[in-house]
Amino acid sequence: MEENRLFNNEQDPSIDREQFLANQKLMGDKMNLERQFKSGADWFFWIAGLSLINTVIMLSGGGLNFVIGLGITQLVDGIAGNFGGIAKFIALGFDLFVAFAFVGFGLLARKRYNWAFILGMVFYAIDGLLFFLVFDLLAIGFHIFVLYCLFTGLRANNRIREFEQNSPMVM
Numbered sequence: 001m002e003e004n005r006l007f008n009n010e011q012d013p014s015i016d017r018e019q020f021l022a023n024q025k026l027m028g029d030k031m032n033l034e035r036q037f038k039s040g041a042d043w044f045f046w047i048a049g050l051s052l053i054n055t056v057i058m059l060s061g062g063g064l065n066f067v068i069g070l071g072i073t074q075l076v077d078g079i080a081g082n083f084g085g086i087a088k089f090i091a092l093g094f095d096l097f098v099a100f101a102f103v104g105f106g107l108l109a110r111k112r113y114n115w116a117f118i119l120g121m122v123f124y125a126i127d128g129l130l131f132f133l134v135f136d137l138l139a140i141g142f143h144i145f146v147l148y149c150l151f152t153g154l155r156a157n158n159r160i161r162e163f164e165q166n167s168p169m170v171m
Helices: 002-006 013-059 071-083 086-110 114-133 137-166
Strands: none
Touching: 013 071, 013 086, 013 114, 013 137, 071 086, 071 114, 086 114, 086 137, 114 137
């Protein structure tokens, strides 16, 4: 009877134990959904950060870039690199604006706004289409992978909402 000490029900300890175990499973499921949700939202920060790193590399004359970065910033930086001077400064301003927009999507997605996930995914998908112009299969593939990760976060957010409506006692 040592194991029933946790459940303190003298009438039928199996009911409390089963309920306890069911609640533990529900809590584990919710924690897994929370992890998926946060991971999905965090991709917006990766997109923004690596796009800015790409910008710094390109505007300083480097030849490397990250495939996760945004195509639009690479396009603007490439054009600005041909003109130099003030064009590079304008490109940097544009790139900062776009990166901050993706940071905003990430912050709002973390606050559980579905529209932030969806709008950010739409912009990232459109951005991925730019890589079809240069037929960069690695960048296209990575855009698809990131869109899947973002979608997984959105789906987890929706499941958390359903979970909270159907199981309000599990925290």
